[in-house]
Amino acid sequence: MPDFSEDTIRLAWERSGGKCECARSLHEHTNGKCHRPLSKDKRSKAGEPGAWEARRKGVIACIKVTGMDDWHKCEILCWDCFTKAHEKSFHGKIAKFVRWRPFGKKK
DSSP, X not given: OXXXXXXXXXXXXXXXXXXXXXXXXXXXXXXXXXXXXXXXXXXXXXXSTTOEEEEEOOHXXXXXXXXXXGGGTEEEEEHHHHHHHHHHSHHHHHHHHHHXXXXXXXX
């Protein structure tokens, strides 16, 4: 999980209006964004209605806002979008590769 300060997360939460900010085309959201309602007290509570997490925006998005406060680089995602985004991220791909480990298998 990203190491944003509580102030950064609070500002990003206020910007989100308590709704998921995901606009990833691969998630096939209606009208381009998720907008799922979230509960402020449900951060990191996977499986619960309204669960969410703060995530660092993609590298390109961060480059576009270079020099701005961190809250511009922080996005609030519902738990479903957060896990999908993590699976598609570079770290998610590396984790899957490491679990696969074809090297050194005995025949």
